[in-house]
Amino acid sequence: MKMLAEYGGFKFKNAGFEFYKHPPASAYDLNRLLFDLRQDPALCQRVIDNLDAVAAEYGLEPEQRKAAQGLVDVGGAKVLSKFVPPLVEAGAHPLSALMSVLTIYPMSKKAFEQQVTKN
Template sequence: MNETSHYRFPPASAYRLNRCLFALKSDDAFRARFLEDADAAMSELELDAEDAAAVVRGDRDALLARGAHPYLVFMADLRLRIEREPVSFEFF
């Protein structure tokens, strides 16, 4: 794997950012708090301000540039959309 790979080694500097995206993806309670009050939920995680702002904006390019894992960005967004717009999904 190298720096041109689609899925690169997650830099340690982005650990907290990736942990935040992991929580949005997989922690139903945290996701619910985020949907209720994003800024308050973000304050739980001790992210730096720019990371937190990129998460709240859902700014994929900024998140990737800051070391976020692409899959976590993708699925955190999908899970938030399922909660926000459940009617646009057909459930099998």
């Protein structure tokens, strides 16, 4: 156990340092959606208004669709970063997920506030 304490719990492997792990090819459609969101405010609004239609258009898998729900739900949040890990676990590039959450947040927040005002 001396080694664990000495290296802060890091277990060394006899391999090179993995600086970057590419998103899986199976997550291409999710990553394409996240990229497009950052370029297209109208798409952001479509995601907020009808995520199911956009998810079908982009061919998202059920797990990816579930993670993308965070793009809608983030409007009612105080901590935006908690919506990033589900996207990453679904295969999104971490920085793309963060930037997409930050991009859609103002529109999602406005929709959330309008919904609260109605009720």
